[in-house]
Amino acid sequence: MKLLLLGATGLVGRLLLEQALADARVRQVTAPVRRAGALPAQPPRLLCPVVDFQRLPEDADWWRADAVVCTLGTTLKAAGSREAFRQVDHGHVLQAAQLARRHGTPAFVLTSATGADAGSRLFYNRVKGEVERDLEALGFASLTLVRPGLIGGARTESRPAERLSQQVLGLLGPLLPRAWRISPAPAIARALLRSALQPAPGVQVVPADALAG
Template identity: 45%
Template sequence: MILGATGAVGSQVLDQARKDRRFETIVAPTRRSLAAPGKVHNPVIPFDLPLPQANWWAVDAVICCLGTTLRQAGSKPAFYRVDHDLVLACAEQARAAGARVFVLNSALGANPMSRNFYLRTKGEVESAVARMGFERVVLARPSLIDAKREDNRPAEKLGLMASRLLAPVIPKRYRPVSAEAIAATLLRELTGGCGVITLESEQII
């Protein structure tokens, strides 16, 4: 299952997964219909709480790329509802239906004790998912995501421009990471040993 399949990273995960022979069926619930023929099952749902009960939650593994921004959400409570409540509700549905693996696209600096609201939210989600009983949990923490986006994010664009110019002197952990590289890493991390694995930005290649 791919959650957030219309986003910058999620769309890359979907594109790469469709070409991967390891996957028999890909479930990608979205708010709007995807142009994704073949082995992609695309339930179109409101994607809000409460989530619908459906048999398509029964998957082996989940890659979660759900997320918004404070600007898009309009308020901290609205942001928290998406990046925390909705993510955890999806994880709970999939786990109850038998999913064994959960791979989360989180953020550099995620920490439930952070004073930064965004990073604290991401950290709280990481901690909650890690306690849900999945056999394997992977927490990927990319730095700035280098990708073409449909929405306008001026601050992010400025950050990416500065990071590209200063890349030779910026530590690898803080350099922008392409959406393609993140997607490839998330898909690769679906398999491996049991436990909770954290991937910092420099490990996303």
């Protein structure tokens, strides 16, 4: 299969890329990046075109794939404003999905979040819900929404509040319902890859309790 991976430089994206390149079923992975050298040494099966996510190339051949896996995302702190956050987590995701759909890619797999709800009063949950809703409207033959809870793993950027939450939930994990436990990044990556390699028809949701550590 040919996979298009969006967000390959992030925590989950890097793990997913490793898993995909280690899987004999994957013939090629295209992982667009913002700057050259953003990913380590590239094997022949990996293509890393440099793109501007504000102006994605509309006619690139790599939009045509067997499946898109999207792990794009940021935080309000990193984005700097609600508008900038929405541009990444909704705007970039939806534009990429539209281009892939236009080029005939049949399956799309998204890292969303627990609590995603277009009608939520919480901004983060509302944006996640809106992008889920708008992706569904594009009519992919297969759309999988993976909804982790707090993502567990070592990030390159500093997130003190998230790190503290991981420590607390790590201690309480055995006492909590599975849906409230940490979602380990490798488990999320495995769920994403499995959904891309074995796409089920229609809209599928992978909840946090299926990802819990």
